[in-house]
Amino acid sequence: MHAKVIPLSVPELREACSQCNLRELCLPMGLSDGELDQLDHLVEVRRRVQRGQHLYRGGDPFEAIFAIKTGFFKTDVLLEDGRDQVTGFQMAGEILGMDGIGSEKHTCNAVALEDSEVCIIPFAELESFSREISALQHHFHKMMSREIVRDHGVMMLLGVMRAEERLAAFLLNLSQRFTARGYSPTEFNLRMTRGEIGSYLGLKLETVSRAFSRFNEEGLISVHQKHIQIRDAAGLKKLLSERRA
Amino acid sequence: MHAKVIPLSVPELREACSQCNLRELCLPMGLSDGELDQLDHLVEVRRRVQRGQHLYRGGDPFEAIFAIKTGFFKTDVLLEDGRDQVTGFQMAGEILGMDGIGSEKHTCNAVALEDSEVCIIPFAELESFSREISALQHHFHKMMSREIVRDHGVMMLLGVMRAEERLAAFLLNLSQRFTARGYSPTEFNLRMTRGEIGSYLGLKLETVSRAFSRFNEEGLISVHQKHIQIRDAAGLKKLLSERRA
DNA sequence: GGACCACGTTGACGCAGATCAAAGCCCCTG
DNA sequence: CAGGGGCTTTGATCTGCGTCAACGTGGTCC
Numbered sequence: 001m002h003a004k005v006i007p008l009s010v011p012e013l014r015e016a017c018s019q020c021n022l023r024e025l026c027l028p029m030g031l032s033d034g035e036l037d038q039l040d041h042l043v044e045v046r047r048r049v050q051r052g053q054h055l056y057r058g059g060d061p062f063e064a065i066f067a068i069k070t071g072f073f074k075t076d077v078l079l080e081d082g083r084d085q086v087t088g089f090q091m092a093g094e095i096l097g098m099d100g101i102g103s104e105k106h107t108c109n110a111v112a113l114e115d116s117e118v119c120i121i122p123f124a125e126l127e128s129f130s131r132e133i134s135a136l137q138h139h140f141h142k143m144m145s146r147e148i149v150r151d152h153g154v155m156m157l158l159g160v161m162r163a164e165e166r167l168a169a170f171l172l173n174l175s176q177r178f179t180a181r182g183y184s185p186t187e188f189n190l191r192m193t194r195g196e197i198g199s200y201l202g203l204k205l206e207t208v209s210r211a212f213s214r215f216n217e218e219g220l221i222s223v224h225q226k227h228i229q230i231r232d233a234a235g236l237k238k239l240l241s242e243r244r245a
Numbered sequence: 246m247h248a249k250v251i252p253l254s255v256p257e258l259r260e261a262c263s264q265c266n267l268r269e270l271c272l273p274m275g276l277s278d279g280e281l282d283q284l285d286h287l288v289e290v291r292r293r294v295q296r297g298q299h300l301y302r303g304g305d306p307f308e309a310i311f312a313i314k315t316g317f318f319k320t321d322v323l324l325e326d327g328r329d330q331v332t333g334f335q336m337a338g339e340i341l342g343m344d345g346i347g348s349e350k351h352t353c354n355a356v357a358l359e360d361s362e363v364c365i366i367p368f369a370e371l372e373s374f375s376r377e378i379s380a381l382q383h384h385f386h387k388m389m390s391r392e393i394v395r396d397h398g399v400m401m402l403l404g405v406m407r408a409e410e411r412l413a414a415f416l417l418n419l420s421q422r423f424t425a426r427g428y429s430p431t432e433f434n435l436r437m438t439r440g441e442i443g444s445y446l447g448l449k450l451e452t453v454s455r456a457f458s459r460f461n462e463e464g465l466i467s468v469h470q471k472h473i474q475i476r477d478a479a480g481l482k483k484l485l486s487e488r489r490a
Numbered sequence: 491g492g493a494c495c496a497c498g499t500t501g502a503c504g505c506a507g508a509t510c511a512a513a514g515c516c517c518c519t520g
Numbered sequence: 521c522a523g524g525g526g527c528t529t530t531g532a533t534c535t536g537c538g539t540c541a542a543c544g545t546g547g548t549c550c
Contacts, residue, residue, distance in 0.1 A: 145346035
């Protein structure tokens with residue numbers, strides 16, 4: 001799929017949460033200035049991950065969670081027989097690695113879909129800080145809980161929706177997340193391939209491609225390769241709420 | 246589906262975690278005797294839930310999580326159009342309600358599939374105790390993380406597996422959880438209907454029924470209504486690991 | 491700038507599972 | 521013990537998506 005194992009320097013940089021423009025989306029959300037100063041000592045090391053590189057792999061020992069500073073990731077799980085399932089796409093301000101806490105090993109792979117930068121949050125220290133800063137503790141619990149709710153949404157998508165509904169839900173979700181980050185709600189570039197979208201949505205890449213074409217013909221969106229423009233968000237939403245039988 | 250809204254007394258009982266025979270599976274796992282004594286003050290109230298009754302509903306304010314003391318639950322999410330997806334089946338020692346932390350509202354319904362009893366764990370107090378007992382804090386994080394990993398497993402199931410693989414995975418999972426609770430690994434009664442299994446597995450009830458019949462014919466299991474006997478666990482596992490194309 | 495390669499699109503066809511329909515079983519209630 | 525309702529089974533048919541195959545496209549490397 002991507003390059004074997006490129007030996008690569010991953011410079012580790014320092015920057016404080018208190019100056020980060022993602023702090024309203026990310027772990028420090030809702031902390032007071034004083035608490036933010038404390039957090040700066042916890043989350044001070046960053047790491048670059050090149051496009052195609054793994055941030056971690058299933059089975060790696062779990063030591064830290066990661067906050068995405070810039071870039072875009074996918075997470076996936078492999079079955080022994082080679083089949084795999086993309087479990088999510090993550091963008092700036094989102095947290096990676098919480099699946100590893102339970103078993104002290106990462107349980108999925110995290111791969112950068114574009115050159116990215118993550119903040120390293122050593123987990124033992126996060127727990128220790130959480131015991132002192134209850135706002136941090138509570139916010140961390142919320143983030144884990146939201147991950148569970150998000151997964152339920154995907155289960156719903158995979159369990160009950162038809163192909164076009166799944167793709168519509170996917171596009172609306174992306175649009176909403178880009179909006180929260182200050183980007184256009186209606187125009188963006190996909191970072192993932194049709195195959196990766198398909199894996200996430202439980203569809204084959206041909207089906208994803210056909211659904212894109214169909215949305216295009218119907219004037220719901222325009223697609224050119226990875227460039228998407230949403231022309232009729234209401235129409236996409238209607239697809240979701242319409243019972244089919 | 247079940248009785249409208251039976252006004253029902255839900256006696257609230259008291260019993261300590263330290264005497265609970267589920268403590269090795271449940272929240273108190275790994276706590277020292279001294280820590281267990283503290284926990285007893287947190288988790289001391291129980292609640293009965295009759296078969297068919299909701300423990301909570303989507304939208305209810307979130308105040309506590311629940312540990313199942315006895316009984317069996319399902320959780321499900323509803324789409325506006327009436328379609329619904331069962332997101333999980335929970336048995337004794339498992340925790341319900343962690344999906345509500347993020348939004349301060351429950352995001353799914355929890356329904357008892359048999360007369361059940363749950364321990365009420367007020368969430369604000371759990372967080373407060375977690376700040377004092379790091380083993381409790383860490384264990385709670387593990388439970389949330391495992392919930393995420395479990396959901397990834399379901400996504401895999403829904404995203405890549407064929408009908409019979411899904412059912413085999415489901416049966417093996419149940420068997421393993423019954424075993425952990427000291428019941429027979431090979432013989433048990435299903436608490437849910439074919440329709441509920443289907444909703445969980447992303448299949449229609451007829452497909453579930455046919456798959457059961459097929460497993461029966463092939464000698465993998467024997468089924469009589471809700472009674473299941475696993476005759477060839479290895480055969481079921483083989484179904485899972487065999488690539489299909 | 492030509493050739494390669496990964497990715498994407500489109501068409502033809504097949505099949506797993508959905509849908510529709512009918513009947514059987516189990517348990518409850520009167 | 522008769523009747524009814526919920527659940528399950530089984531059969532016949534339909535269909536959405538998968539599969540297979542061919543071709544298009546854009547980006548990159550020499």
